[in-house]
Amino acid sequence: MEPVTTTSIECQGLRRRYGRTVAVDGLSFTVEPGRVTGFVGPNGAGKSTTMRMILGLDAPDAGTALVCGQPYRSLRAPLRRVGALLDAGAIHPGRRACDHLLWMAQSNGLPPKRVDDVLEAVGLASVARRRAGSFSLGMKQRLGIAAALLGDAPVLLFDEPVNGLDPEGIHWIRGLLRGLAGQGRAVFVSSHLMSELEDTADHLIVVARGRLVADISVADLLARASGDRVVLRTARTAEAMAALTAGGATAALAGPETLTVTGLTGERITALLAGLPFSELTAYRVSLEQAYLELTRDGAEYTAARVA
Numbered sequence: 001m002e003p004v005t006t007t008s009i010e011c012q013g014l015r016r017r018y019g020r021t022v023a024v025d026g027l028s029f030t031v032e033p034g035r036v037t038g039f040v041g042p043n044g045a046g047k048s049t050t051m052r053m054i055l056g057l058d059a060p061d062a063g064t065a066l067v068c069g070q071p072y073r074s075l076r077a078p079l080r081r082v083g084a085l086l087d088a089g090a091i092h093p094g095r096r097a098c099d100h101l102l103w104m105a106q107s108n109g110l111p112p113k114r115v116d117d118v119l120e121a122v123g124l125a126s127v128a129r130r131r132a133g134s135f136s137l138g139m140k141q142r143l144g145i146a147a148a149l150l151g152d153a154p155v156l157l158f159d160e161p162v163n164g165l166d167p168e169g170i171h172w173i174r175g176l177l178r179g180l181a182g183q184g185r186a187v188f189v190s191s192h193l194m195s196e197l198e199d200t201a202d203h204l205i206v207v208a209r210g211r212l213v214a215d216i217s218v219a220d221l222l223a224r225a226s227g228d229r230v231v232l233r234t235a236r237t238a239e240a241m242a243a244l245t246a247g248g249a250t251a252a253l254a255g256p257e258t259l260t261v262t263g264l265t266g267e268r269i270t271a272l273l274a275g276l277p278f279s280e281l282t283a284y285r286v287s288l289e290q291a292y293l294e295l296t297r298d299g300a301e302y303t304a305a306r307v308a
């Protein structure tokens with residue numbers, strides 16, 4: 001990987017319209033190296049359009065998108081700077097997997113050995129000589145990922161990379177993305193489902209109708225949503241609730257034999273229960289999806305908590 005001296009991807013005031021549709025509406029964000037940044041939003045939110053503008057495949061009506069400090073089109077040896085998976089289906093069906101990659105490598109001045117390396121990395125080495133047209137959607141997805149990895153680039157973009165992958169494939173790609181970020185690369189990955197980024201993303205850029213809704217670290221999002229709530233499991237909910245409320249906590253029934261308690265530490269709760277039997281006392285954990293929904297319930301934008 002080439003050393004990078006500038007921040008990896010910087011978008012400033014990006015805007016793009018198609019006829020009457022404003023696909024991207026003044027989007028500004030930065031994708032930092034060394035972490036997986038999830039790019040989340042419902043279908044049609046403008047994610048692919050943004051990625052195409054970052055990659056110089058579409059021109060913004062306003063604003064700028066820089067990769068390693070430069071517009072994509074002015075990068076020398078762009079494949080060595082940024083690898084991308086946009087549309088896994090965009091491969092000539094008659095071309096063998098290895099030839100597809102070899103052609104990309106040669107036209108970008110990369111050693112042919114890289115082809116073997118990336119085919120191995122994505123688990124397609126044994127089918128390297130098969131034609132792409134015979135590949136399943138998941139195999140095409142892996143081939144697209146191999147192409148993105150070819151230039152050993154410090155910046156990587158993946159548009160909906162889990163599409164077509166089975167559970168084992170999804171598990172694999174999570175590990176791959178985390179590994180790439182762990183090597184110091186900037187990994188930018190889109191999804192229309194928050195849950196797909198659970199255990200993968202460190203940071204989230206959330207968009208809706210072309211606009212930025214949230215720019216926040218996952219840790220911060222989860223911490224804010226979880227608050228200082230703890231989960232208490234006990235068969236004696238009524239007594240526990242009375243004791244905890246008297247001790248200054250807010251306790252609510254969250255299910256059979258389950259209370260959520262806010263406002264007290266675990267130690268204090270244990271003390272207040274004064275020997276009342278309980279089977280569990282743990283920090284309240286929310287899913288990424290839940291956390292996001294809780295924070296945006298009132299429709300407020302959530303960009304203030306940006307963590308650089």
Ligand SMILES: Nc1ncnc2c1ncn2[C@@H]1O[C@H](COP(=O)(O)OP(=O)(O)OP(=O)(O)O)[C@@H](O)[C@H]1O
Nearest residue numbers: 018021023041042043044045046047048049050192
């Ligand atoms: N080439 C185009 N011509 C016309 N409209 C387009 C074009 N590309 C995108 N759009 C429109 O721009 C909006 C944003 O589309 P985009 O594909 O960027 O969203 P997305 O967030 O990637 O959605 P998805 O999750 O479905 O891929 C949509 O309303 C789409 O119909």
